[in-house]
Amino acid sequence: MTKHALISASFLLFGFVILFFSLRSSSVDLLQEPTAHDQQPLAKLFSGDVLPGNPLYALRMVSDRARLMTARSSQQKKRTYLEYSKARFHTAQTLLERNELMLASSTLAKGLIYVGKAVGIEEGVENDAPHNTDDIHAMDSILREYHVTLLRIKPLYRDADRVFLDQLLSYEESLQNSVQSFISRE
Structure with missing residues (x-):
């Protein structure tokens, strides 16, 4: 063999x-x-x-x-990333209800990475090419949910773990800035 x-x-x-x-x-x-x-x-x-x-x-x-x-196209891959991000958000919500904070925060981090990959695909679209407004608004909505949740759970963590949440918030805000730039081009 x-x-x-x-x-x-x-x-x-x-x-x-x-x-x-x-x-x-x-x-x-x-x-x-x-x-x-x-x-x-x-x-x-x-x-x-x-x-x-x-x-x-x-x-x-x-x-x-x-x-x-x-996934056959970058658009299909982007939508799959957004779908996964929503699923991770809902999974994190369930974990928070069960008071599993560390699993919830790592699940939120993975969801944000998925949004980041979708934003990266959207950034790859040429400036003169039309952006898919439904996808952009979906990204905006998802990021707003993440932002509210991260701010809500931050006081539940010890100081050492809050650094991780601060990094997640910083990453979420940079993604939100990218999405807002897409919206301003509409």
Whole structure:
């Protein structure tokens, strides 16, 4: 067996092990009839209801990566980034309700990175080319939600952790400035 084949086989085996334990630990009983809430065992995975810490979360990340890699155009990729950013925002809200502050802040950071990638794609549009106003306003709306949430949760953190939130706020404000420049060009 070649080294490449051995590596491929080990990754495949690792994937099956993750899938096995994920399905085993899920709350869905595969022998029961599916209900309206759970039409299939992995329904929660693709609906975005899986939170960090759940074994299925890794599969959700893999499916997200696959969707990004198969996006046909930069516009489709930008919209996918915005969709992911919204999903991360809602995940962070759920984590905040559960008082999981560190997971919430890292989830907010990932969501802001997704918005940043969408803004980067929009910045790549030539100045004389028309910008997609729906996408720009979606970016603006998402960033406003992030800003309010970051300001709301900042007092909940210790001083050392607030530095991270200050960095997130600074990054969010720079993204907001870029989006406002797009809006002013309309």
